[in-house]
Amino acid sequence: MWLLFLLSRRTTKVSRCLNLGSYNYLGFAAADEYCTPRVIETLKKYSPSTCSSRVDGGTTVLHNELEKYVASFVRKPAAIVFGMGYVTNSAILPVLMGKGCLIISDSLNHNSIVNGARGSGATIRVFQHNIPSHLEEVLREQIADGQPRTHRPWKKIIVIVEGIYSMEGELCKLPEIIAVCKKYKAYTYLDEAHSIGAVGKTGRGVCELLGVDTADIDIMMGTFTKSFGSCGGYIAGSEDLIKYLKYTCPAHLYATSVSPPAAQQIISSIRVILGEDGSNRGAQKLAKIRENSNFFRSELQKMGFEVLGDNDSPVMPIMLYNPAKIPAFSRECLKHNVAVVTVAFPATPLLLARARICISASHSREDLVKALQVISKVGDLVGIKYFPAEPLKQ
Ligand code: PMP
Secondary structure, three states, X not given: OEEEEEOXXXXXXXXXXXXXXXXXXXXXXXXXXXXXXXXXXXXXXXXXXXXXXXXXXXXXXXXXXXXXXXXXXXXXXXXXXXXXXXXXXXXHHHHHOOOOOEEEEEOOOOHHHHHHHHHHOOEEEEEOOOOHHHHHHHHHHHHHOOOOOOOOOOOOEEEEEEOEXXXXXXXXXXHHHHHHHHHOOOEEEEEOOOOOOOOOOOOOOHHHHHOOOHHHOOEEEEEOOOOOOOOOEEEEEOHHHHHHHHHHOHHXXXXXXXOHHHHHHHHHHHHHHOOOOOOOHHHHHHHHHHHHHHHHXXXXXXXXEOEOOOOOOOXXXXXXXXXXXXXXXXXXXXXXXXXXXXXXXXXXXXXXXXXXXXXXXXXXXXXXXXXXXXXXXXHHHHOOEOOXXXXXXX
């Protein structure tokens, strides 16, 4: 997977680089033999935009078909789609929650969740990242809070987590989180931006990977900007929840609907993932992203890097720690035509800077070996190999 990368902000010089930075998990962001002709056909038939909100003529047959597809893909009764993933979180939470409600959010949840939670006016409490026992502590404190045990001071309690954390590469401890939520009768909200399509035997995300019944998640959120190579976001849940959102959510009532070609790209990529295009490419892509991710992670570890995250996760942060190492690391990688994303404060704590690698099914083994050789050399130069190394496998 290659991209043209602007080498410097001050020049217009561009160079062809191996892309280790974008969320193109299944490779659908490139031309695809099944998706692309259908997207072009849709563009000709419907134009790039509906120029209308969903309720003012912006609902085409494609939008209805998309919502049905998404609901059945994530195994929920119904779904609603929005033009942007960020807006999905930031517009939905104020509709569902308000004064007198309690939101308990993982400390590393995405900014769209933080903004949505703040905009809702609900009380917000944070639990330590991916630690179910701390979630329980926060819940006990908020429910009992010196009151008799039978007293429940909140109208609604919602616990918000992500399937794969985008700066950590970690899988959510979902079964344990659900057990705590059930015990304290809190609703669950799962953001699958980085996990839907990317993990699970048939690409159905962390629930499938971790053997969680989707009936145990009240609100399933995800985006189409990663595994599906498109744009937009969705909420999936009960028929009642989705009907309520369709009547009340301003981002549904007042914002322009998903662009028809983008909707077609999502439908077509889901069809490929499920093998409904008549090929085995979806299953092959899923096997490839898993194999690529596990190969790259274990090779980086053998080289002596400190790599965060879990097996099967395509997101793998390499720890730099000192933010002063960021410019040298990214510049040296770029000199060898390898484009990586580096992340620092405020996206991470000040002394936990990192390079965040995103693996794709469209990376070949040759691409990955080249990238490993470059990263190893640059790692020696910048001094970020914190463990003893083993030799690189070809
Ligand atoms: N949720 C999470 C966890 C994300 O990482 C992102 C963006 N990367 C979003 C929501 C927003 O999605 P989008 O970029 O599709 O607007």
